[in-house]
Amino acid sequence: MSKYSVAIVGATGAVGEKMLNIVEERGFLARSVRLLASERSAGSELKFQDELILVERLDRNSFSGIDFALFSAGAEVSRKYAPLAAAEGAIVIDNSSAFRMEEDVPLVVPEVNPQDLQNHKGIIANPNCSTIQMVVVLKPLYDYSRIKRIVVSTYQSVSGTGWKATKELQRQARAILDSRPAGRPEVYPVQIAFNLIPHIDVFDDKGYTKEEMKMVHETRKIMHDPEIKITATTVRVPVFCAHSEAVNIETEKKITAQKARELLEGAPGVEVMDDFHKGIYPTPIDAEGRDECFVGRIREDDSVPNGLNLWIVADNLRKGAALNAVQIMELLAH
DSSP: OOOEEEEEETTTSHHHHHHHHHHHHTTOOEEEEEEEEOTTTTTOEEEETTEEEEEEEOOTTTTTTOSEEEEOSOHHHHHHHHHHHHHTTOEEEEOSSSSTTOTTSOBOOTTTOGGGGGGOSSEEEOOOHHHHHHHHHHHHHHHHSOEEEEEEEEEEOGGGTOHHHHHHHHHHHHHHHTTSOOOOOSSSSSOOTTOOBOOOSOBOTTSOBHHHHHHHHHHHHHHTOTTOEEEEEEEEOSOSSOEEEEEEEEESSOOOHHHHHHHHHTSTTEEEOOBGGGTBOOOHHHHTTOOSEEEEEEEEETTSTTEEEEEEEEOTTIIIIIHHHHHHHHHHHO
16 A cells, blocks of 8 residues: 655644644555745754654755655745646645636535545645535535535634734733733734734725635635625634634525435535524534534525525644644545
8 A cells, every 4th residue: 555755844834743643543545744844943852653753954856756746835835836736746735715716726625626636737726714614514505406606704713823923812811700801902903802803814995805705716616616606704703723714695496494404414525513492503612623614503594485594614734724734635546
């Protein structure tokens, strides 16, 4: 059985560390693992299979002999180094936004469009975290009846911004609970502790944020349906891990709430938690550390003929980033 040489770029970041953990957890056949990061982080060590691996400084020569390169170091790094890795023969799975909308780069969620991997040219894009969990849940519904319109509002945890954001929330929350000033925000434009921020990434000329438009464009590409009408509002919330989404869909033919549950209960990567009689529905705490996309609050939207409301929760560092990339690697390795 073949074994593969794996490189992780951005290995000391929140997603990079999670990638390393998941490669080990899932028993991926790794002959060797090379950890790469900026000069600032090079020289540190991370544990893998009871061994400490030295983190190396990323440079042009980092990809010799590498079979798979998992990137999670931001779009600028990916644009510079991913083509170099691909030129060395590595298959790049990139978690940044650098290549997602490139026409010849597959944008893949294994439960949704694994067939797109057949057309890769050395670089594969991992979608945005909020897009991934939404399309995993919507795909089985779409296959039953085409979705015409999606209205989504997200409630995104601070871990989606990285370690510094997590520490900022901790620091502000401790200060406020100790009756001290929260202090000046450093990561976010305003205080995040005990607050909500309807602003993720930069605004465009129409007042939408880049995060919101990622959900629009990526969903259409993944679902191979440029005609889906999609509008999004993305919000940062004072939760440490796991993103939540309130999703409203309109379908071509009616899907009852009961039928939706039946379709979702048999869907790959989906866990239904939906019994309003017993107060059962998913929360971020339920999803943290789990691989599934959880769905609940499934109910028909009486304001339109064929509408459904859903509540979707997933661990953004796992299925929303690291796990999705490792799943892609697993598909390509077999």
